[in-house]
Amino acid sequence: MCDKPKLSIGLIGTGFMGKAHAVGFSAAQRVFDLPMQINLHTVADVTDETASRAADELGFANWTSNWHEMIDDPEIDVIDITAPNSLHKEMALVAIAAGKHVYCEKPLACTAEDALEMTLAAEKFGAKTQVGFNYICNPMLQLAKEMIAAGELGHIRGYRGLHCEDYMASDSTPFSFRHSLAGGGALADLGSHALATAEYLLGPITDVLGDCVTMINERPNGFGGTRKVEVDDIGRAFVRFASGATGSIEGNWIATGRKMQHDFEIYGTQGALVFSQEHFNELHFYSTNDPSGRQGFRRIEAAVEHPPYANFCVAPGHQLGFNDLKAIEVAGYVSAIANNGVEPFNFRKGLRIQQLVDAIQASSRQSRWHSTLP
Amino acid sequence: MCDKPKLSIGLIGTGFMGKAHAVGFSAAQRVFDLPMQINLHTVADVTDETASRAADELGFANWTSNWHEMIDDPEIDVIDITAPNSLHKEMALVAIAAGKHVYCEKPLACTAEDALEMTLAAEKFGAKTQVGFNYICNPMLQLAKEMIAAGELGHIRGYRGLHCEDYMASDSTPFSFRHSLAGGGALADLGSHALATAEYLLGPITDVLGDCVTMINERPNGFGGTRKVEVDDIGRAFVRFASGATGSIEGNWIATGRKMQHDFEIYGTQGALVFSQEHFNELHFYSTNDPSGRQGFRRIEAAVEHPPYANFCVAPGHQLGFNDLKAIEVAGYVSAIANNGVEPFNFRKGLRIQQLVDAIQASSRQSRWHSTLP
């Protein structure tokens, strides 16, 4: 493996997602037989202290408090951006212009316009890109996609997709950037995952009819007063797929009790699939081809038959964790950089999700169907 | 109990629902301490043979093939209509005019106009009426309603209600009256239950935005050809409640693998409820008042604390069946006739559901929100 080309990473941001990315790179290296040797080259944060401390903890060889310098470093191949959303665009454009590949946490940008600019830049410069939509990296979702493609469910007719959590359910949670237009709201933050999964599984959505509602109109401003919330708490949509299937989507961050309800149900002419992220190492499959009196949803547990599960464990039922999904994402991205396959979720796909979110929000305001032809 | 007033029943129709009603009357009599003595007086069907056979099997003292005669019989107090939908109106109006109480299987009528006429007639004549919406007779739904009313969930913000089955999922199932406008479609047939449960739990819906789709456009006509389906296979709606809650509804009869997905999820500021008819002797309750680190959806099993469970069994966890829900419905109706309480689901409520269905269908055609102010 010593003869593998080196892939040097420059990470910007050392918060929760920065750490998750570092763990992901590290795990991917040991779990997968990657085509390149990952080198945690440099980590950047706003102060020397934070950056130097993170370098130690996360295993980077160098650190800096000047991300521009890091991007200028010719040794670095990939710029990995986990900085606040509002900085994504500037950092990505500079990195792309410098010839780097760019890995960016979701959302890609604050607006679809910005996301488009970033996407076009990446495509112009030939940068390999990745946006952090990691739920689709689950072997069970890959299985679902393959089963659908193979016709095991027949022709798909109905879909329900959710991503509901409760982390904004308390109305005493103070106003933050997430409650401003720049933050985007529940549909942008969580519903985006439901949209990504829906298109991952069933292909392009062509039309949407939205219903975005704000249930908590004001939140504490931190100074004893309140501030008006600018975004939705629940974003719902009816959707049409190019395949002819119809369905619904919901993103919700005030669903008291729900921690990770990234769920879907798919109904086809020959079978059905039911999935819940709450038990994300399982996929429930109903087949009308089973004998009469023996039909039922069967609980398929993740096992070596479901790539890339076997990279993590040779025995079935041991289960992957959330951080393992990040490792799968990283592995797919590194393979794409080495020209083995395509990026799991590149900037264009990230842009697509933002366009869908925008269309649903506009549809909700206007109370009419919007086209989202890809 | 010999001194209880007698309540004589005249049943029209001896198919599946007729039998279910007869079993319900019989079980209600033995399971509940009813204020009246039920007397299975006469059963009517289209032929003498069918009617006489049903009288024996179902325990009615008399039979007839002329329902008009039965309605004229002064000994009979209640006319119970389980005949085809298209006959409901005529039978009910004649019975009401004859001074009978009327129990009618759902849907109340083929159109909201007809349902309104029936409702006004019943109210004019003081008839006690009942429409067969039996899912709401579940002790777990009564519990849910009480918990919501008592504020155990705080203020309700989000709702999802479904009623999905697969009995029309095969496109080789021939065209029947259910596929005609008179039949109403999946929203009218199944979504109506989801709407009834939604209003039962959260109060009136004020606005709807519908999406009714036909996925199987043609069905075999039984003569080697096909016939165009006139109704929806999936009916979806976004809804607003007068309480301020928002939500979604789905009725679906092509949900492959689903036999009885009459489910709901309710999210409030202090807690949540999750229910599935697939396990209808349970209610899952999340409370933010539970201690930190000990919160979770708790599976409450039906028990004597949840009336009227104790009428069926003195020990917890033994479970009610579908037919028991019918017995509860009957018991509630008989009590109402004896002026103990109101009917569980009278004609006006049945009318209301049809108005909601109509509004959703109109909204879907016009792609705009419709008011459903009650």
Added chain:
Amino acid sequence: MCDKPKLSIGLIGTGFMGKAHAVGFSAAQRVFDLPMQINLHTVADVTDETASRAADELGFANWTSNWHEMIDDPEIDVIDITAPNSLHKEMALVAIAAGKHVYCEKPLACTAEDALEMTLAAEKFGAKTQVGFNYICNPMLQLAKEMIAAGELGHIRGYRGLHCEDYMASDSTPFSFRHSLAGGGALADLGSHALATAEYLLGPITDVLGDCVTMINERPNGFGGTRKVEVDDIGRAFVRFASGATGSIEGNWIATGRKMQHDFEIYGTQGALVFSQEHFNELHFYSTNDPSGRQGFRRIEAAVEHPPYANFCVAPGHQLGFNDLKAIEVAGYVSAIANNGVEPFNFRKGLRIQQLVDAIQASSRQSRWHSTLP
């Protein structure tokens, strides 16, 4: 159906089980096309008041406070005993000698010796008998039995059977006859159901190794003091089946939180079954014949393919309740009386269960395997 022979019932006891039997007879009559016409002839209880009141409520034509008189009545065909356990033997022997068929709630008797005497008497007189083990009347258990018999699981190797509840979990529950030797304890009361299900599914148990423990040694005696408990709170056993399968059994009435954990898991060479009474309208089936990567426990919901479900409902997934199981038991018993098939669970089977319980208890005292060759 008027030409069906009449079967007149004399019921002794009007408590919970008496009521359940009356409802069962009534429901069986309307739900099944029984070969005989059930006639609720007479009900007996200890006082005139109780008996007469029960006659009204439960629909019996006559009543008496003298059960001897009732047994002497030549019009009555079946004596149904739901009186206290200690009276079962006397009542049954008198009834059998009078030429009656006898239906007796479980346990058949207080000792295996008594049960044997009752069984021999019944066999000598040709009485059709029935003991109230109604869990095995579940269509899902019949399905399980058929699947095993048909070899769908291959050869059975491992079994786990439970019946755990918590109705004796509080140590402030006072001493009652159930805590005396006559009552029998948790193994006799609840474990007996687990044993009945085990032999119903897998055939005879040949050897047992028991572990019966008393966890609450004293209970309030109702006079301010306590009384020593004479029976087990948990009865466990390892078992060997004649088929070669091995397994374990547990009866437990102090399993806090469990209301109806009558569960089993069966592991064969080609498949497995998992069942819980907590969701008793489902059976979970794993088959090694499913394709690789698509294997999993599938949740089969009770439906018309699973007799006698269709007698209760023509559509799948509607679910039976506990009282419906009693109706199935009654229907099987009535059919046996009419010489259509064998009794679902006759006195000899009831005797068998008591012998197994005795053997486990003796095995526990002696800490060695006991033979239970049937």
Added chain:
Amino acid sequence: MCDKPKLSIGLIGTGFMGKAHAVGFSAAQRVFDLPMQINLHTVADVTDETASRAADELGFANWTSNWHEMIDDPEIDVIDITAPNSLHKEMALVAIAAGKHVYCEKPLACTAEDALEMTLAAEKFGAKTQVGFNYICNPMLQLAKEMIAAGELGHIRGYRGLHCEDYMASDSTPFSFRHSLAGGGALADLGSHALATAEYLLGPITDVLGDCVTMINERPNGFGGTRKVEVDDIGRAFVRFASGATGSIEGNWIATGRKMQHDFEIYGTQGALVFSQEHFNELHFYSTNDPSGRQGFRRIEAAVEHPPYANFCVAPGHQLGFNDLKAIEVAGYVSAIANNGVEPFNFRKGLRIQQLVDAIQASSRQSRWHSTLP
């Protein structure tokens, strides 16, 4: 962190468990704020090729095909043994004598005698030791232990513990060392986990009554013939705890369909816990302190309130995977080496498990209770 003392690891064996350990060390370093800096120093395997390749893939700086040399290297602090079971003893004794700390995959040794020798050596030399019982490193098990210790369940009365899989369910799986006395059988291989969890949660087991059975008596020998299996396929035991609780244990490797049924149920006077490794990020808790009519098993999802979950993710419900449990194990071990707390599962605990297994097997042969006083 540069000022943290370095802890250099020498790993023997590069198969599945070797890889899992390497990933565990790597993840522990990035996920936890460890008191020492982990240095993957050298990896040893039987050939130069295997060892050198593993060094690259797993991130070790050096490699060797001579494990003796590695143990002699004064730079190495910890010898991590994932070699075949039969080599554990020799390697561990040499390493301990050389002053190393020793991390050894389970089972510690082939016999309890060997395990005792290893334990005494480690204690004599002051070596910090660890055996790979990683299921107990689950935050949900730590939570269960804390809840029990805090009295949230009251006094514990009943326990059921399982570890069932199906990886030996096919009788065409050839004979291997696992089927020989040295391999130990299902009880030693899987039941050992159930025993470890039982004592982890409830404290010492004092008495056992075993039932160890071989269901597949012969297996293919790989040369066209068969070889007699020397060990059990299912090992069951009744157990007594020093606390007064009673329970049962099962280890089973022929449980068709089960991939990871490491489950337990605990019943106390005030509450109960139910856990399944099949959903190992959840713990189900029943409390009699909940209000009447609102009691039920509540599904607690792993969250930041449950250490060390927060080290992996700051948001609830994201879930840990199997490899994360290994990282927790490593972190606990490294902390113990740095004298922060005790080893999660040291040699003496590993020895204890083997003694319990031996006692159950002896008890099964003799059909009598055996003392296992610790």
